Amino acid sequence: xxxxxxxLEVGRMAERQLGRAQIPLVVAVGLDVGDDAGxxxxxxxxxxxxxxxxPPFTGARPVITRCTGxxxxxxxxxxxxxxxxx
Amino acid sequence: MAVRxxxxxxxxxATYDALAAxxxxxxxxxxxxxxxLVSSPGSGKTSLLERTLERLGPELRVAIIxxxxxxxxxxxxxxxxxxxxxxxxxxGGACHLDARQVLTALDAIDLPRTDLVFIENVGNLxxxxxxxxxxxxxxxxxxxxxxxxxxxxxxxxxxxxxxAVLNKIDLLPHVPFDLELAVRYACQTNxxxxxxxxxxxxxxxxxxxxxxxxxxxxxPVVQ
Numbered sequence: 001x002x003x004x005x006x007x008l009e010v011g012r013m014a015e016r017q018l019g020r021a022q023i024p025l026v027v028a029v030g031l032d033v034g035d036d037a038g039x040x041x042x043x044x045x046x047x048x049x050x051x052x053x054x055p056p057f058t059g060a061r062p063v064i065t066r067c068t069g070x071x072x073x074x075x076x077x078x079x080x081x082x083x084x085x086x
Numbered sequence: 087m088a089v090r091x092x093x094x095x096x097x098x099x100a101t102y103d104a105l106a107a108x109x110x111x112x113x114x115x116x117x118x119x120x121x122x123l124v125s126s127p128g129s130g131k132t133s134l135l136e137r138t139l140e141r142l143g144p145e146l147r148v149a150i151i152x153x154x155x156x157x158x159x160x161x162x163x164x165x166x167x168x169x170x171x172x173x174x175x176x177x178g179g180a181c182h183l184d185a186r187q188v189l190t191a192l193d194a195i196d197l198p199r200t201d202l203v204f205i206e207n208v209g210n211l212x213x214x215x216x217x218x219x220x221x222x223x224x225x226x227x228x229x230x231x232x233x234x235x236x237x238x239x240x241x242x243x244x245x246x247x248x249x250a251v252l253n254k255i256d257l258l259p260h261v262p263f264d265l266e267l268a269v270r271y272a273c274q275t276n277x278x279x280x281x282x283x284x285x286x287x288x289x290x291x292x293x294x295x296x297x298x299x300x301x302x303x304x305x306p307v308v309q
Binding site (some may be wrong): 002005006009010011012013014023027031036037038039069071073074075076077078079080081083 | 088089091092093094095096097098099101102180181182184212213215216219242277
């Protein structure tokens, strides 16, 4: 089940992004996953939920968008940066 | 609180691709071809390697990296037919090898004194297709006991492979397997596939396979 390897790598990539931006809370993690990426969608969602359990990811939801080809991409992080709404 | 979106758009496999590029570079520096053998469990990867080592062992220095979920059985078997290094990677549950494991295994291999590397991947026709190990080429092995439609069921593996070995051909008289249909299905998936037909049990076709490997060692493909 290499979905866990992928989920862990997503976690590392997200941490690198957040390290630059000093974000306290992640709300959602967006992924594009191709039909031909060799990934089982439900398994990846399960593994992502297991990875997103520690701060700043606690409670973050994985949002997996199905696409064509072998795309496997971290597309966006939805974050709450603690600032009040403008 | 304000929720905002940070656009990332990074390939998840980028880290592993970089590791695979490192493997490829190290092999390329020493002109060592490396073949990643991929198949379902029980297709005869280890048996084919045993026959290959018996033939090529006296003339080439062949290093082998084996991957299994548990046990070092395959590595132990191969170590009996070669004096060269057999590196066992026990994945502990993972369904494929990755480039990081291969890179670590290469640390123990004396590449300047190696002519050829085999990577015997974990038996699995799905996951290893998605992982570049830095190999020269993937070789998909499927046996005549598995059914002709393997290339249709597992198209990605046959698409990413450059070579296909149809193994256990000694069993053809005993099983309802249409060899030509299997080749046709594989060619539908990947018209560029080059085929070998072997029996690791009787040795049929192994000479042609070994001739191909010798050619790869003496005239390696520029990547």
